[in-house]
Amino acid sequence: MDDGLPTIQMVDLGRQRRRLGQRLDAAIAAVVDHGRFILGPEVARLEEDLAARTGVRHVIGCSSGTDALLLALMAWGVGPGDVVFVPSFTFAATAEVVVRVGATPFFIDVRSDTFDIDVGGVDEAIVAARAAGLRPVGVIAVDTFGQPADYDGLRNVAAGEGLWVLADAAQSFGATRGGRPVGALADMTAVSFFPAKPLGCYGDGGAVCTDDDAMAARMRSLREHGRGRNKDDSVYVGINGRLDTLQAAILLAKLEIFDDELVRRQQVADRYTAGLADLTTVPALAPENTSTWACYTVRVVHRERLRTCLEEARIASAVHYSSPLHRRSPYSGYPTAPAGLAVSERLAHEVLSLPLHPYLDEDDQFRVIRTLRAATATSAG
Ligand SMILES: *Cc1c(COP(=O)(O)O)cnc(C)c1O
DSSP states (O other), X not given: OOTTOOOBOSOOHHHHHHHHHHHHXXXXXXXXXXXXXXXXXXHXXXXXXXXXXXXXXXXXXXSOHHHHHHHHHHHHTOOTXXXXXEEXXXXXXXXXXXXXXXXXXXXXXXXXXXXXXXXXXXXXXXXXXXXXXXXXXXXEEEOGGGOOOOHHHHHHHHHXXXXXXXXXXXXXXXXXXXXXXTTSSSSEEEEEOOTTSSSOOSSOOXXXXXXXXXXXXXXXXXXXXXXXXXXXXXXXXOOBOOOBHHHHHHHHHHHHHXXXXXXXXXXXXXXXXXXXXXXXXOOOOOTTXXXXXSOEEEEOSSHHHHHHHHHHTTBOXXXXXXXXXXXXXXXXXXXXXXXXXXXXXXXXXXXXXXXXXXXXXXXXXXXXXXXXXXXXXXXXX
């Protein structure tokens, strides 16, 4: 059928690189020439640009999205005896950082429409955790596949109970909810610049956004081994968690085309929805949200058969996430929502992510849609 056609990748960074061309080369060369590789001027410039973009007071660049989550927990002083509510249908890092600081993750189910944390589930879990003698301190909400969680609902619940809300916005930087940008929706927001994320660098990178001056100052210290005013003064036990100057320079170049890329991502998502909505469960965007479309994830019945058909047609696909965290051995001993995690478990069997990047052209995308339609017709029943 599609013999001889090139493979359609999940994310193709080559087109973006060609578009950036000389601008990117110059940005990298400038850093190599000035030589301030650690916390050089590009890091500060990126932090200012991202703060201006989101309207938050502070953006702190750091070494990864995982370390962004970790720095936020460290700044709040989360530790042994503390309980942090996290969704089970997410990437491992969301719960990993909670265990890493010695606290207890408490797994909550997600909504079947948006795949984001179920606010009602958090409410019930707070009661259950307290009844079990545990001490809830906060909630990490994940903006799954690029769509912001229900922060209004979460902050209502959290404020009444004295909990903080941390946004795991590893996939959603650039999205909005109720017209407000991701970064400004929670008490603190962790962003990832992993290469395949919507705003990616050429290695690991991340950032934390917050309006809290004291937390920002603490995280700036924590990312540099807890340094004080002088380099050889320690005021906290920190980490080596800085963002490289080279990565900041690359991100500054990519930021210039990021808004255009977000528009293109939405166009690709719209074409998938138009081509697949009658045949599979396509992603549902809450009316108050925009998404970065970090993943375009459908729910299907005969997933493995469909994946085989896609593979034979040289089309990449991915499964995020094939098991919920509470089912994985390192996390299986932690408390779970009293009502169970039925949605997370079902999604793990049904989700299928399709190729999506700003430069996926219409012909390639119709090849994906055509292949899926043909495969679904033969898989029916
Ligand atoms: C990618 C991702 C992370 C981790 O980001 P890194 O930059 O790879 O450390 C955390 N949470 C979620 C939901 C992610 O998708």
